[in-house]
Amino acid sequence: MRLMTIPETSPGLSGPYRAVWRWHFYAGILVLPVLMLMALTGGLYLFKTEIDGLVYGRMAHVEASPSTTAPDRWVVSAETGTGGKVANLVVPAPSDEAVRLTVNLPDGGKRTAFVDPHDARLIGVTPFGGVMETVKQLHSLTLIGPWANYLVEIVAGWALILVCTGVFLWWPRGRDVGVVAVRASSPGRRPFWRDLHAVTGLYAGAVIAFLVVTGMPWSAFWGDQYMAFVKDNGLGRPKPPAGAFAHADHQNAPVGVGWTMEGMVMPGDHATARPAPRLSTVVTAADGRGLPRPYTVSIPADPSLSWTASRVIQHVEDTRIVYIDGATGAVGADLRWGQFGVGAKAFEWGIAVHQGTQYGWMNRYLMLGGCIAIWVLSISGIVMWWKRRPPKLSKGRIGTPEVPPNPRVRAAVLGIVLPLAILYPLTGLSLIVALLVDRAVCAARRLAY
Incomplete structure (x- = not known):
């Protein structure tokens, strides 16, 4: 089957529609790898307690006893066994749980020590935070470097652009769009993946947007600005x-x-x-x-x-x-x-709510559904592009619809992305860069022809 591209003047597709579709596509290219990683690690982190229990259950649980030793002995045991200095610890509630102590080592590293609260016996030592600390650092991209926090903020802003442009593209306009269920039956054909993409975005878009917005306070720039506003206006700390x-x-x-x-x-x-x-x-x-x-x-x-x-x-x-x-x-x-x-x-x-703890299991599985939806949207988007890509990925053509330059088209795009660019300045700066690159590519293509 010969793969076709959308003609530059596809009938039935208005200029604003093609312009928004173009930026929906670009937004996906920019954020898809990072967004999929964050969805995967975020989904795992929702089950932090269960995963920690599976990995460290042997050290985290002790034989129940009504008596305990003096808490100072817990510290002595952890520091003697690791050669470091205890920075913090969790005093457990059940009598069958070990005390978890975070220990700072002389070389600057950290360890987590497990101590029996009943006899102050050091049960075991693990890398700081264990498996879930690694998952957390992958989720926040801190393993890459301190600057990665700014990247997370940019990706989050573009993810909101994806959601908003997706709603615009889905919205019924008297054409065969606005689907609420997968109608195509053959996964081998593009309509199936188009319907799957649209339906997943329809039902999970609000959850994804919520995850993005509630994750923003963690960011280095926007989060600091938000906290400064809260503090300056007496809306924060008691x-x-x-x-x-x-x-x-x-x-x-x-x-x-x-x-x-x-x-x-x-x-x-x-x-x-x-x-x-x-x-x-x-x-x-x-x-x-x-x-x-x-x-x-x-x-x-x-x-x-x-x-x-x-x-x-x-x-x-x-x-x-x-x-x-x-x-x-x-x-x-x-x-x-x-x-x-x-x-x-x-x-x-x-x-x-973002971490899935506020409203019990329903909260957790709703957030998990949002994480899974991101993967479904990403995979279906890739498949759709692959099925409609140009026969030869050359001459700057990657399968995006061409946009006629007129004010109505610019208004459609700016009406969606400009408010988000103002609200999230780092996203706005990245948008300017993307616009300049797009202009440069279009100019290079015109010169090539």
């Missing part, structure tokens, strides 16, 4: 009842406190005669305040800073962070969900 928050460097930053409170520390009591800070003092204080287990305790490298105990949560309404003086056990702040501003609540709620 005010401490005593003392003041300070922004800590990396080695003192608490973990498990959510993105709103990331890096926020509180000075401890500056009395001259102070005992040495101890984990046992902090655990006793946290338990005494009724902080439900499991909770994460962060140990600052600076002894003048308070320790942080933050509840391990599934639902954002259960958020609770307690700042405790490691020497005296005095509580400097006890923060709860109701004290956060509306901007911070929106931020944290979006992250919880």
Whole structure:
């Protein structure tokens, strides 16, 4: 069968339609590999607890016992067995779970140590975070380098352009479009893949857009701008009842406190005669305040800073962070969900839903469906292009429809992409680059002919 391209003046296809189709195609080229990787790793991360249980179950579980040793012995055991310094740990709730401690090594590396809370026996040591930490770094592209966070933001913006242009292309206009079910029966023909692509986008587009938008706060540029706006307008972090928050460097930053409170520390009591800070003092204080287990305790490298105990949560309404003086056990702040501003609540709620924890199994599988849909859309898009590609991929032709240069065409494209380019500036900059490349390619083709 001879593969045909769409003629430059295909009947029934308006200029705006072809222009939007062209940029839908380009958006797919730009983001498809990264988007598929993020969908795969994001789908795996939804099952972090189950995967960790399968890989590290032998070390993570201990024989239940009503008695426990002093928490300070957990730290001694982990540091003796690894030669490092404990930075934080998770105090477990069930009596059959091990304590997980993050240890900073002298060479700058990290390890996760598992200690039996009943006898302080070191059960085992793994690379920091284990398998799921690698999945997380692949998802955020941090394995490539710190600059990759900007790439994630650009890809997310283009993914939104894909969704919006896809809706435009699907929308019924009195033609045979706007399908709501796969009508073609033969997978060997292009109409089957076209229908599959359209139907998948129709039912999963909103979920994909939600995943993209709620992932944006993690980004280096847009996320920082959002948090700055929230902070400047009093919509974010709660005010401490005593003392003041300070922004800590990396080695003192608490973990498990959510993105709103990331890096926020509180000075401890500056009395001259102070005992040495101890984990046992902090655990006793946290338990005494009724902080439900499991909770994460962060140990600052600076002894003048308070320790942080933050509840391990599934639902954002259960958020609770307690700042405790490691020497005296005095509580400097006890923060709860109701004290956060509306901007911070929106931020944290979006992250919880994005990670599939906020609304139980339904939330998790809905997000998984979005991840699977990205793969279906990507594969069906590739197959459709392959079936309609030019006979020879040469002379700058790759199968995209030609667009007549007129104001109506430009208005159709700009009406979709310009608001997103303004909302997400890095995407806007990449769009300008893409436009310049497109103009250059078109000019080169005209010269060639």
